[in-house]
Amino acid sequence: xxxxxxxxxxxxxxxxIIEQTVLVLNRIGEKFGHTFHFTEVLAGxxxxxxxxxxxPQETIDICKKSDSVLLGAVGGPKWDNLPGDRRPEKALLxxxxxxxxxxxxxxxxxxKALKDACPLKPEIIGDGLDILVVRELTGGIYFGERGRRxxxxxxxxxxxxxxxxxxxxxxxxVGFESAMKRNKKVTSVDKANILESSRLWRSVVExxxxxxxxxxxxxxxxxxxxxxxxxxxxxxxxxxTSNMFxxxxxxxxxxxxxxxxxxxxxxxxxGTLGMYEPIHGSAPDIxxxxxxxxxxxxxxxxxxxRYSFNLEKEAACVEEAVTKVxxxxxxxxxxxxxxxxxxxxxxxxxxxxxxx
Amino acid sequence: xxxxxxxxxxxxxxxxIIEQTVLVLNRIGEKFGHTFHFTEVLAGxxxxxxxxxxxPQETIDICKKSDSVLLGAVGGPKWDNLPGDRRPEKALLxxxxxxxxxxxxxxxxxxKALKDACPLKPEIIGDGLDILVVRELTGGIYFGERGRRxxxxxxxxxxxxxxxxxxxxxxxxVGFESAMKRNKKVTSVDKANILESSRLWRSVVExxxxxxxxxxxxxxxxxxxxxxxxxxxxxxxxxxTSNMFxxxxxxxxxxxxxxxxxxxxxxxxxGTLGMYEPIHGSAPDIxxxxxxxxxxxxxxxxxxxRYSFNLEKEAACVEEAVTKVxxxxxxxxxxxxxxxxxxxxxxxxxxxxxxx
Ligand SMILES: CC(C)[C@H](C(=O)O)[C@@H](O)C(=O)O
Ligand SMILES: CC(C)[C@H](C(=O)O)[C@@H](O)C(=O)O
Numbered sequence: 001x002x003x004x005x006x007x008x009x010x011x012x013x014x015x016x017i018i019e020q021t022v023l024v025l026n027r028i029g030e031k032f033g034h035t036f037h038f039t040e041v042l043a044g045x046x047x048x049x050x051x052x053x054x055x056p057q058e059t060i061d062i063c064k065k066s067d068s069v070l071l072g073a074v075g076g077p078k079w080d081n082l083p084g085d086r087r088p089e090k091a092l093l094x095x096x097x098x099x100x101x102x103x104x105x106x107x108x109x110x111x112k113a114l115k116d117a118c119p120l121k122p123e124i125i126g127d128g129l130d131i132l133v134v135r136e137l138t139g140g141i142y143f144g145e146r147g148r149r150x151x152x153x154x155x156x157x158x159x160x161x162x163x164x165x166x167x168x169x170x171x172x173x174v175g176f177e178s179a180m181k182r183n184k185k186v187t188s189v190d191k192a193n194i195l196e197s198s199r200l201w202r203s204v205v206e207x208x209x210x211x212x213x214x215x216x217x218x219x220x221x222x223x224x225x226x227x228x229x230x231x232x233x234x235x236x237x238x239x240x241t242s243n244m245f246x247x248x249x250x251x252x253x254x255x256x257x258x259x260x261x262x263x264x265x266x267x268x269x270x271g272t273l274g275m276y277e278p279i280h281g282s283a284p285d286i287x288x289x290x291x292x293x294x295x296x297x298x299x300x301x302x303x304x305x306r307y308s309f310n311l312e313k314e315a316a317c318v319e320e321a322v323t324k325v326x327x328x329x330x331x332x333x334x335x336x337x338x339x340x341x342x343x344x345x346x347x348x349x350x351x352x353x354x355x356x
Numbered sequence: 357x358x359x360x361x362x363x364x365x366x367x368x369x370x371x372x373i374i375e376q377t378v379l380v381l382n383r384i385g386e387k388f389g390h391t392f393h394f395t396e397v398l399a400g401x402x403x404x405x406x407x408x409x410x411x412p413q414e415t416i417d418i419c420k421k422s423d424s425v426l427l428g429a430v431g432g433p434k435w436d437n438l439p440g441d442r443r444p445e446k447a448l449l450x451x452x453x454x455x456x457x458x459x460x461x462x463x464x465x466x467x468k469a470l471k472d473a474c475p476l477k478p479e480i481i482g483d484g485l486d487i488l489v490v491r492e493l494t495g496g497i498y499f500g501e502r503g504r505r506x507x508x509x510x511x512x513x514x515x516x517x518x519x520x521x522x523x524x525x526x527x528x529x530v531g532f533e534s535a536m537k538r539n540k541k542v543t544s545v546d547k548a549n550i551l552e553s554s555r556l557w558r559s560v561v562e563x564x565x566x567x568x569x570x571x572x573x574x575x576x577x578x579x580x581x582x583x584x585x586x587x588x589x590x591x592x593x594x595x596x597t598s599n600m601f602x603x604x605x606x607x608x609x610x611x612x613x614x615x616x617x618x619x620x621x622x623x624x625x626x627g628t629l630g631m632y633e634p635i636h637g638s639a640p641d642i643x644x645x646x647x648x649x650x651x652x653x654x655x656x657x658x659x660x661x662r663y664s665f666n667l668e669k670e671a672a673c674v675e676e677a678v679t680k681v682x683x684x685x686x687x688x689x690x691x692x693x694x695x696x697x698x699x700x701x702x703x704x705x706x707x708x709x710x711x712x
Contacts, residue, residue, distance in 0.1 A: 089549050119586050124475050141517065146552040153520035157556035160516050161497065164509035191600075193445050196502040200513035226604045227611040230475050230586065244547075248582045248604060255583040 002035045003309055006066040008059070011045040011088065012282025013292035013345075014072025020294040020349030021070065021301050027353045028305070028314050039066065043095065044074025044088035045282075054086060055094040063099060068308040069275040070301060071095075073282035096137050101267035101275055102167070103174040104135040104246065105303070108253035108263065113326040114335055117258035124232065131236045131253050132182065134175040135246025137267055139167045140197070142243045163197045163242065168204040174268070175240035176212040185216045185237035189225045189245055201242065222249070229253055254279055261293040261334040264300035266307050274308045276300040286333075290344035293332035295322055298352060321355035358391045359665055362422040364415070367401040367444065368638025369648035369701075370428025376650035376705030377426065377657045383709045384661070384670050395422065399451065400430025400444035401638075410442060411450040419455060424664040425631040426657060427451075429638035452493050457623035457631055458523070459530040460491040460602065461659070464609035464619065469682035470691055473614035480588065487592045487609050488534055491602025492527040493623055495519055496553070498599045519553045519598065524560035530624070531596035532568040541572045541593035545581045545601055557598065578605070585609055610635055617649040617690040620656035622663050630664045632656040642689075646700035649688035651678055654708060677711035 007022065009015040025036050041059040048054050054074075063069045075088040084090075095101070110118060110129040118125055144160030172188075179186045188205045190198035202219055209217045220228065222245045228235060229252050241249060254263050260280050267275040278296030286292055299322060306315035330351055331340040343351065363378065365371040381392050397415040404410050410430075419425045431444040440446075451457070466474060466485040474481055500516030528544075535542045544561045546554035558575055565573045576584065578601045584591060585608050597605060610619050616636050623631040634652030642648055655678060662671035686707055687696040699707065 084549070084555070087549070093550075119477055119480050120475055121477055142550055144514070148552065148556070151518065151520055153522040155556075156518050156520035156523075157552040158500070158516050158518045159551045159553050160514055162507065162512050162514040164507055164512035166509040167512075191603075193440070193443065194449075194498055195515045196504065196513040197515050199440065200504070200511075223603045223607040226582065226608040227616075230608065230611045245604075247547075247579045248601075251579040252582040252586065252608065255586045260583075 001309070002037065003068070004037045004039065004066045006063045006069045007038050007040050008043045008069065008071040009040065009046070010043060010072045010074040010282065011076045012073055012284040012287040014074070014282055016288060016290065016292045016345045017278065017294040017297040018070065018072040020345060021297045023349055024298050024318065024353055024356070025301055027356050028318065031356060032311070032314050034311070043071070043091040045076055045079045047091065048079055048082070048086065048088065054088050054091040060094070060098050063095065066273070068273060068304050069095070069099070070297075070304065071275060071277035072297060073278065073280070076282050076284040078284070093142065095275060096267060097143065099273060099275060100138065100269040102136060102138040103171055103268045104137040104250070105178070105266040105268065106133040106135060106250040106254070106263070106279065107131070108133065108250070108257050110257045111259065111262060111323065111326055113323070114259045114262065116337060117335060118256065119258055120230070120233070120256055126234055129233055129257055131233060132178055132238045133246060133250040133253055134171065134178060134238060134240045135250055136167065136171040136241070136243045139163055140243035161195065161197050161244070163200055165200065165204050168201050169208055172205045172208040172240060175238050176208060176215050179215045179238040180212065183237040184214055187225070187236055187239050188217065188219050189222050189239055189241040189249060190219065191222050192219070193221060197242070205240065225249055226252060229256060259335055261332070262295050262299070264296050264303050266300070266303040268307060272308045274304065276304040290346055291333050292345045293334050294345050294349050295332075298322060298349070317356060321352045324355045325351045357665070358393065359424070360393045360395065360422045362419045362425045363394050363396050364399045364425065364427040365396065365402070366399060366428045366430040366638065367432045368429055368640040368643040370430070370638055372644065372646065372648045372701045373634065373650040373653040374426065374428040376701060377653045379705055380654050380674065380709055380712070381657055383712050384674065387712060388667070388670050390667070399427070399447040401432055401435045403447065404435055404438070404442065404444065410444050410447040416450070416454050419451065422629070424629060424660050425451070425455070426660065427631060427633035428653060429634065429636065432638050432640040434640070449498065451631060452623060453499065455629060455631060456494065456625040458492060458494040459527055459624045460493040460606070461534070461622040461624065462489040462491060462606040462610070462619070462635065463487070464489065464606070464613050466613045467615065467618060467679070467682055469679070470615045470618065472693060473691060474612065475614055476586070476589070476612055482590055485589055485613055487589060488538065488594045489602060489606040489609050490527065490531040490534060490594060490596045491606055492523065492597070492599045495523045496599035517551065517553050517600070519557055521556065521560050524557050525564055528561045528564040528596060531594050532564060532571050535571045535594040536568065539593040540570055543581070543592055543595050544573065544575050545578050545595055545597040545605060546575065547578050548575070549577060553598070561596065581605055582608060585612060615691055617688070618651050618655070620652050620659050622656070622659040624663060628664045630660065632660040646702055647689050648701045649690050650701050650705050654678060654705070673712060677708045680711045681707045
C-alpha cells in the first residue's frame, strides 16, 4: 500500500529524531511491501524563522492532504519572548484545531528494561505500569472565549471552559473503544462537584457507557486522580478527561513511568488522519549532536501504523524491535545507567532497524 | 488572652478528631494562660440532616463573629446523591466565600518518623520534603459564571475562570511573605501559554516580586509542575497558584509525602479570622470507632495559634509534641507499620497532651 506522510521535524532535536524514524518506516515499508512518501513541512520556531509565522497555510494544506502527520518537537528559548499568538506552541494548537484532532492518546507505559528509572517505589509499580490517557484536544478552556474586561475588582482576565454533548460523546467513545481492546476499565476524570461542564461531561459519559456494558466505568475528581496516580497507579486502565485536566494528568502519568524519552502520542480525529509525536520537548541544548533519544518518535510512528494505516502487524513489529534493543542493554544518554551500552541517536535508530 | 473559636465537627470522623483537638487547645490554654471559648456549629451533612441545608445562616453568623474556625470534615456517601447546590461541599465553598478566605496554605511536610510511608524512592526524597502550596481560594473557575446554553454543537455547559489584578496581587503577597519566613523561593504555577487569566496572573506576580528582592521567583506551567512534583519535589519551597490548579497540585504534593492523615491546612483572609482543617476526608467507615488519626486536625489547630492568634510559641509547642509522640513510635491505624505501637484516636490525643 501507499501512504503519504507529512513530516514536521520542527525545532531542537526534532530533525535528529525524525530522521531516524523515517529510516525505520522505510525499512518497515521494504519488509512488508508498503511505500511511504514523506513531505517535509515547516512549523514552530523553524517556520517562524523562515516565514514569520508558526503555522504557515502551506503546512496546514499539505497536512490536510496527507494520510498522516509525524511531528518531532517544536519550541525553544529562542522564541520564548514572542507574543502569545506568534509562539511555536501556536503551531500545535493550530494543527489540532485545523485537522480536527479531538482525541489525544497518551500511553504511560513502563518498559521493564527501564524499571529502575521509575521515581515510585518498586512495591507501588509491581510488575509494570500501563495506563492510557485519552485527553480531549480541541475543546474546553483551550479553545473557549477569553479576554480582558473590567469586573467588580477592576481589571480582570477570563477564559471559558466549554463542553458540548457532542464533544464529550465523541471523546468518550474513543475512550470506551480503547478500553475494549485493553483491560475494559474506564476512569472518567472531572470536577463535577464544582464545574457545570464537568456535570455535563459526567452525564454524557454515563450515557455512552451504556453502549459498552462490558467496560467498567468509574468517575474520579481531578484532585483525587492526581493523588491516585502517585498512590496506586495500577488501578488505572484508560483515563478519559478534558483538555486541561488531560494536559496535567497525562504529564503526571508519563513522569511516574520515569522515562519521558520513551513515550509516544497520537492525536486523532473523525477520519484516519492523525498527528503523531513524542511527548518530550525539543531539548535545544543537545540538538544536532547525535545525542537525542529517537525511541519516543519511533514508537509514535508505530502508533501511526496502527491507528491511521490500520497496520497492526507492522506496528507491533516496531514495538518489539524497540523492546529487543532495550533488552540488549543499548541506551541513549537520557536513559543511561550503570552497565549499559551508551549509543547516539543514529546508532539507536540503526539498532532498531536491524532488530526489525 | 481570650479567643472565641467556632468548631464545626461536621461528618464522619469529624467529631472524633475535633474532640481531641479541643482537649489539646484547652491544655495549651492552661499551660500558657489563655482561654479558648468553643462554640459548636453545624455544616455539611450534619447540617443537611438537621436543617435541610449544608450551610445554615446561623453558622455563617457565628463563624464571622469568632476569632477563628476549626473544621473537622464534611461529606459522605449518605449525601452524595443530592443536587449540586445542596451537597455538603457547598458548606466549604460557602464558608470560604462568606468569610473571604482567599488564601489556602497547605504545607506538604514529610515527618521523618514516617519516611517509609512515602511513595517516592528514598533518593528522590533525600532528607525530607517541605513544600508550602499557597492556593487562591475564592476566585477562578470555582466562583466564575457558569451555566448551560446552546452553542455551535448544540447543548453545551460552560464555566468561567476569572482573575482580577487585585485578587492575584493579594494571593501573591501571601506567597512572598510566606517565602520570606522559609527558604525565600517562590514558584508561580500557571498555564500562561494558553490562558489569558494566567498571563494576567504572571504579570501581577512579577510586579509583586519587585517588593521582595530577596525572594527568588520562577514560573512553571501546570503540566510541568505536576511532573516536577514527582521527579524532583525538593526543588520547591513555596508554590503559588490558582484555585483550580492549587486543588490538583496541593493534593498531589500531599500524596507524595505519603501521610495524608498528618497534613493540616489554613484558609486565611484579609484580617486574622481563618478556617483551619485537616486535608483528609470524613472517612465515614471508621467514624465514631476511636480509630481516626487526630494529628492533622491538631496540627491545623497549631496553624490557628500561629496565623490567627499570633501565638508562635504555643504553635511550636503543639508541633513538637506531635513529633515527640511519633518518635515514641505511637501510631494510629492509618500510619501503622511493623514494630510500632497502635493507639486509638483518644489515646493519641492524650499522648500529645502529655507531651505538651
Ligand atoms: C505546548 C502546549 C500548548 C501543549 C498543551 O498544553 O496542550 C503541551 O503542553 C501538550 O500537552 O501538548
Ligand atoms: C470538596 C471540594 C469542593 C474542595 C475543593 O475542590 O476545593 C476540596 O477538594 C478541597 O480541596 O478543599
